[in-house]
Amino acid sequence: MNFACRITRLPHAHEPEQGADALTATPWATGDVAKLIHGAGGCSPYLKSLVEKESGWLETALDDPENALVQEHATLRDTAPDALPSRLRQAKRRVALLTGLADLAAVWPLETVTQALTDFADLAVHLALRATTLHEIKRGKLPGQTEDDTEQAGGMVALAMGKMGAGELNYSSDVDLICLFDETRFDPEDYHEARSALVRATRKMCAMLSDLTGEGYVFRTDLRLRPDPSVTPVCLAMEAAERYYESLGRTWERAAYIKARACAGDITAGEKFLKTLVPFVWRKHLDFAAIEDAHDMVRKIRDHKGLGGPITLPGHNMKLGRGGIREIEFFTQTRQIIAGGRDPDLRVRGTVPGLAVLAEKGWVPQDVAQTLTDHYRAHREVEHRVQMLRDAQTHDLPQSADGFDRLAAFMGTDRAALHKDLRSRLEETHTLTEGFFGGDSTAARRKAVPEEFENSEIVSRWRTYPALRSARGSGIFERLQPEILGRLAKTSHPMDALTAFDGFLSGLPAGVQVFSLFEANPQLIDLLIDIVGVSPELARYLSRNASVFDAVIGGDFFSDWPGRDALQTALSDLLAQESDYENKLNTARRWGKEWHFRVGVHLLRGLIGAEEAGTQYADLADATLAALAPEVQVEFAGKHGPCPGRGAVVVGMGSLGSRRLHSRSDLDLIVIYDPGKAEISEGRRPLATRPYYARLTQALITAVTAPMAEGRIYEIDMRLRPSGTQGPVATSLESFRSYQKSDAWVWEHLALTRARCVAGPDGVMQDVTAVQADVLQAPRDRDAVLREVAIMRNRIASAKGSGGDWEIKLGQGRLQDIELVAQAAAVIAGQPLGTVPGALACGAECGWLSPEDADALSAAYRLCWALQIGSRLISDSTLAPDQDSSAASGFLCRITGTSSIDGLQRQLAACTKRAADVINAVLPDVREEE
Numbered sequence: 029m030n031f032a033c034r035i036t037r038l039p040h041a042h043e044p045e046q047g048a049d050a051l052t053a054t055p056w057a058t059g060d061v062a063k064l065i066h067g068a069g070g071c072s073p074y075l076k077s078l079v080e081k082e083s084g085w086l087e088t089a090l091d092d093p094e095n096a097l098v099q100e101h102a103t104l105r106d107t108a109p110d111a112l113p114s115r116l117r118q119a120k121r122r123v124a125l126l127t128g129l130a131d132l133a134a135v136w137p138l139e140t141v142t143q144a145l146t147d148f149a150d151l152a153v154h155l156a157l158r159a160t161t162l163h164e165i166k167r168g169k170l171p172g173q174t175e176d177d178t179e180q181a182g183g184m185v186a187l188a189m190g191k192m193g194a195g196e197l198n199y200s201s202d203v204d205l206i207c208l209f210d211e212t213r214f215d216p217e218d219y220h221e222a223r224s225a226l227v228r229a230t231r232k233m234c235a236m237l238s239d240l241t242g243e244g245y246v247f248r249t250d251l252r253l254r255p256d257p258s259v260t261p262v263c264l265a266m267e268a269a270e271r272y273y274e275s276l277g278r279t280w281e282r283a284a285y286i287k288a289r290a291c292a293g294d295i296t297a298g299e300k301f302l303k304t305l306v307p308f309v310w311r312k313h314l315d316f317a318a319i320e321d322a323h324d325m326v327r328k329i330r331d332h333k334g335l336g337g338p339i340t341l342p343g344h345n346m347k348l349g350r351g352g353i354r355e356i357e358f359f360t361q362t363r364q365i366i367a368g369g370r371d372p373d374l375r376v377r378g379t380v381p382g383l384a385v386l387a388e389k390g391w392v393p394q395d396v397a398q399t400l401t402d403h404y405r406a407h408r409e410v411e412h413r414v415q416m417l418r419d420a421q422t423h424d425l426p427q428s429a430d431g432f433d434r435l436a437a438f439m440g441t442d443r444a445a446l447h448k449d450l451r452s453r454l455e456e457t458h459t460l461t462e463g464f465f466g467g468d469s470t471a472a473r474r475k476a477v478p479e480e481f482e483n484s485e486i487v488s489r490w491r492t493y494p495a496l497r498s499a500r501g502s503g504i505f506e507r508l509q510p511e512i513l514g515r516l517a518k519t520s521h522p523m524d525a526l527t528a529f530d531g532f533l534s535g536l537p538a539g540v541q542v543f544s545l546f547e548a549n550p551q552l553i554d555l556l557i558d559i560v561g562v563s564p565e566l567a568r569y570l571s572r573n574a575s576v577f578d579a580v581i582g583g584d585f586f587s588d589w590p591g592r593d594a595l596q597t598a599l600s601d602l603l604a605q606e607s608d609y610e611n612k613l614n615t616a617r618r619w620g621k622e623w624h625f626r627v628g629v630h631l632l633r634g635l636i637g638a639e640e641a642g643t644q645y646a647d648l649a650d651a652t653l654a655a656l657a658p659e660v661q662v663e664f665a666g667k668h669g670p671c672p673g674r675g676a677v678v679v680g681m682g683s684l685g686s687r688r689l690h691s692r693s694d695l696d697l698i699v700i701y702d703p704g705k706a707e708i709s710e711g712r713r714p715l716a717t718r719p720y721y722a723r724l725t726q727a728l729i730t731a732v733t734a735p736m737a738e739g740r741i742y743e744i745d746m747r748l749r750p751s752g753t754q755g756p757v758a759t760s761l762e763s764f765r766s767y768q769k770s771d772a773w774v775w776e777h778l779a780l781t782r783a784r785c786v787a788g789p790d791g792v793m794q795d796v797t798a799v800q801a802d803v804l805q806a807p808r809d810r811d812a813v814l815r816e817v818a819i820m821r822n823r824i825a826s827a828k829g830s831g832g833d834w835e836i837k838l839g840q841g842r843l844q845d846i847e848l849v850a851q852a853a854a855v856i857a858g859q860p861l862g863t864v865p866g867a868l869a870c871g872a873e874c875g876w877l878s879p880e881d882a883d884a885l886s887a888a889y890r891l892c893w894a895l896q897i898g899s900r901l902i903s904d905s906t907l908a909p910d911q912d913s914s915a916a917s918g919f920l921c922r923i924t925g926t927s928s929i930d931g932l933q934r935q936l937a938a939c940t941k942r943a944a945d946v947i948n949a950v951l952p953d954v955r956e957e958e
Contacts, residue, residue, distance in 0.1 A: 142198065182229075210294060484526065600655045656731055672709045761792065769806075841940035889943075
């Protein structure tokens with residue numbers, strides 16, 4: 029903005045009303061700068077004094093205020109250390125004056141005003157730190173450091189916290205700093221001497237900025253945000269600070285570090301330190317316990333300051349009082365803490381940018397974010413005007429009518445309009461933020477305990493459970509318990525539901541996070557009750573893996589299925605963010621559990637059917653293997669070099685190959701590699717190709733199956749590889765081709781119909797698929813194939829039996845029996861299986877099965893599969909739903925399309941008998957041959 033005119037006269041004090049008249053115009057747009065300054069001076073003796081002291085500089089600066097500030101910064105950088113204290117105070121006057129005028133004339137928006145003040149604070153701290161460390165270096169008190177190290181303050185950094193860190197300083201802000209030094213710059217024997225020197229430099233820096241002289245002060249400097257300030261020096265080693273935060277850091281310190289920024293001294297070292305604190309600040313799971321922590325902080329501040337009463341405008345604190353700036357800041361920071369560990373986009377420092385990204389990501393409603401943004405800017409404007417009146421570090425509104433008249437005039441309005449606007453904004457801010465923190469809404473949710481649970485022995489023992497042993501966990505649950513019991517009482521079988529919920533609660537190792545999550549998201553209670561009502565076993569799983577509820581709150585939990593490719597990309601992106609291999613494996617486990625949970629909930633809630641769920645579980649396994657395999661290869665190559673030859677592919681067999689998994693499926697895999705002409709790898713510890721790929725395969729198996737902090741991803745079965753357990757875990761492409769064409773048994777060709785490449789180089793995948801096609805398309809004797817299938821069927825029955833009435837997988841006419849026939853149909857048709865119904869249709873097309881028989885087998889298979897995927901979601905053992913709770917029985921009836929458990933049992937018996945009759949008719953009787 030170019031200030032087109034010069035000051036024609038200095039302002040003189042006058043009545044506030046005249047100031048109000050002056051400020052109703054847009055003086056810089058009209059060029060009437062003198063009128064603006066005269067009005068401002070009448071309202072603010074502080075601004076008037078600044079104009080009087082800096083009138084000569086101001087005349088020049090008004091031509092181009094932005095450039096004037098740049099030049100002021102440049103001049104400061106060239107100031108000699110002994111002249112710096114006085115020169116900094118002069119610069120502070122100039123920056124405050126020019127920024128204030130730009131603010132009053134509405135030439136600069138709030139963010140530009142606060143950033144200009146913050147930029148000067150950064151420079152002032154840096155120059156003061158540079159000067160005081162230079163003094164210690166010249167005295168020889170900083171071992172190993174020379175004058176060339178002064179720009180990095182001898183390895184010390186000042187972290188800007190609070191408003192300074194976020195670029196939000198006001199006219200009378202303290203600057204909150206944490207001063208640290210990089211202990212690795214000093215030899216161990218020099219550590220104590222260096223620390224003493226840097227402590228002295230820090231104290232002198234604070235004095236240079238905050239001492240009140242005849243020229244005033246630069247900034248009041250507060251170092252109390254450092255770890256344990258009552259016992260620690262004003263400058264700490266980074267290693268000591270890191271240990272403190274890892275072991276003793278509290279929620280308010282995590283919130284403080286949202287805005288932390290390296291502002292002075294050794295910026296590189298400071299940014300590196302902040303990076304080490306990312307796991308402390310940003311937790312990997314949704315952290316709803318932070319809501320209560322933040323609310324406790326708000327209450328404690330209000331109680332300590334005596335600000336907890338209703339909104340009465342005279343003397344109201346615009347920062348800490350009800351509906352004030354701090355409520356908006358805590359609202360924003362708490363939401364960031366909750367979800368920022370999962371979404372790095374939420375890790376922004378400023379309040380307004382924070383609200384914007386929270387709204388964009390769906391964590392705050394758009395209208396709420398916009399309203400709070402508007403109120404935040406308005407609150408900050410009022411705060412600035414209050415502070416401009418007398419350069420006071422105050423956030424309190426005036427106590428008297430005259431004081432409000434002066435403030436209103438300073439803001440270009442009148443007292444009545446100002447009162448109305450302030451009250452409206454403060455009350456709306458408090459309503460929006462208090463609702464988020466639980467305030468009145470929590471009390472409103474409380475209700476009497478249902479009568480049937482009043483004297484329940486189950487409820488009475490809850491206080492002995494681990495999740496309720498801490499005072500904090502118990503306190504949150506006390507607020508939740510009436511709501512939970514009320515919802516349990518509304519289920520069709522309340523005591524069964526209560527018992528199921530008891531199973532969840534008894535297995536929960538800690539309660540604060542989970543209970544806080546429920547309190548902030550009451551809809552999750554309904555989801556939990558649905559789950560525990562269907563499956564006590566799934567409830568126990570949830571109690572040990574409650575973090576999977578994070579996925580429900582993640583924003584797109586109920587969106588359409590993204591598909592295999594999108595899943596692989598998402599997981600690969602997550603793994604790329606982790607530098608440590610073990611962290612990558614735990615990330616994959618956590619991600620997989622969340623997506624498994626999503627598929628299960630969608631199936632449980634009827635959002636998808638059994639067929640869709642089977643495909644989605646398979647997509648998830650595909651994506652996991654495809655994203656993990658490259659990471660395993662990179663880790664393995666660190667020792668033994670890159671894959672020799674063309675690389676290896678992971679081939680899914682069995683249910684994975686046919687893209688039909690349930691929640692507890694293991695993965696049947698084989699690994700096929702093509703060494704090309706390579707004989708040995710090129711690495712620090714080279715290996716011949718065969719042991720290289722064998723060990724690489726073992727590394728992949730370990731990456732998937734090893735029990736880690738986040739559990740394991742899948743169990744893996746490699747028994748379908750050539751030669752079974754007697755063969756190598758990885759097979760070369762040529763050996764695979766030769767074995768399948770010359771040595772494989774019929775049952776191995778049956779298994780080959782379900783083979784599908786899921787991870788690895790495209791070229792090798794294409795070659796493996798070509799081998800599969802060549803083998804399956806080779807001419808073969810149909811009768812010989814069917815005879816071998818019949819023999820295999822009898823052997824399975826002899827080895828595994830037929831199970832009971834509710835056995836779904838084993839027995840005549842059931843899943844495994846029908847899958848065997850489908851594989852035979854695929855071999856006869858000379859093509860991969862695809863889906864079981866599709867293969868059965870091929871069997872009809874080639875004349876082996878009649879269309880009616882194929883339809884009967886497909887119908888039985890679909891019913892058995894629906895019952896299989898549903899029962900495995902409920903339990904890992906054979907299900908007897910006629911003995912189960914009504915919720916589980918109702919779930920099984922819904923996914924199988926039956927009206928009752930008796931009806932399901934009759935339909936299962938009829939379908940499987942019909943399927944068994946078909947299979948017995950189309951396969952030869954080989955009992956006499958055996």
